[in-house]
Amino acid sequence: MGAGAHPLYRHGDSVVHRIPAETKIVGLVAFVLAVVATPRDLLWPYVVYAAIVAATWWAARIPVRWALPRMLIEAPFVVLAVLLPFAEGGERVDVAGASVSVTGLWAAWGIVAKGTLGVAAALTVAATTPAAQLPAALSRLRVPAVMTSILVLMIRYIDVLAAEAGRMRIARISRGDSPRALHQAGAVAKGIGALFLRSYERGERVHLAMLSRGFDGRTPDLAAVGAPPKAPAAQWVVASLPAAVAVVIATAAWVVP
Structure with a gap:
């Protein structure tokens, strides 16, 4: 980040x-x-x-x-x-x-x-x-480590999800979709549902990757890590x-x- x-x-x-x-x-x-x-x-x-x-x-x-x-x-x-x-x-x-x-x-x-x-x-x-300063700042303000970790991951992956939504939109348009047309509201809703499922699956993969690297559910003191x-x-x-x-x-x- x-x-x-x-x-x-x-x-x-x-x-x-x-x-x-x-x-x-x-x-x-x-x-x-x-x-x-x-x-x-x-x-x-x-x-x-x-x-x-x-x-x-x-x-x-x-x-x-x-x-x-x-x-x-x-x-x-x-x-x-x-x-x-x-x-x-x-x-x-x-x-x-x-x-x-x-x-x-x-x-x-x-x-x-x-x-x-x-x-x-x-x-x-x-x-x-800068987003890189937020983890240490929240840790110094005694914000619970779990909440700080959630915020850090949210900041890290919000751009990833936005890019994924952009690719899905381009894919719909290339197949004849008109995003501003009212009759395409159903396709847009299905796209939002698909994005939610992809986000959930990505979260599971990230969690498994963290576990494979030794994550035990405890977050480090982010105020002391390169702060x-x-x-x-x-x-x-x-x-x-x-x-x-x-x-x-x-x-x-x-x-x-």
Whole structure:
């Protein structure tokens, strides 16, 4: 698994790239928790959070045009948020000639704002953290070894499965399949089922290969296997600054009327 094996990693040499992975993981969790804990009926905290994310992108040299398309993963939640003002009850107001719920509007705003900030923060960590650093970082954070091993194998084989799905798609098209046609939905569903079976069989082969090489079910201390040095206190301080500011803003949002 090479450095930056996962598709969201963006090669660079910024100050954010050089911060150890464990500090960025802790900072990400603290930032997301601060955003989630912020009252949804206030606007100014979210402006500050967005400024923190933008400043981090600038420090990490992450272009907006690169990041925005990769944030479309939250699109289903945005669709749900758009429907909430029409489905919720309570007090209603007219917006562009349509009667919508005030409670639904605030709920939609909360979903979109918090979801977008969470996805942007997670993307920032993914774009600046090579996959090879994750095992040691999780081990140092006392994540159970089994969960760390599962994550490592997932990162290793997700590209393999994506390539397999691409080959299956090319094979269908070469045999006259039209993926965008509605009547081909059955073929697509069968392809997904076949990919699942192939993935399961591949997992069994990998497990047998591990057993033949002496694997006994116990995972090694990944923090001690070719890991980079631990983060010094100065890097912990730098990595914690965005999260610390977010925690202060979330606290102020509840205290300041």
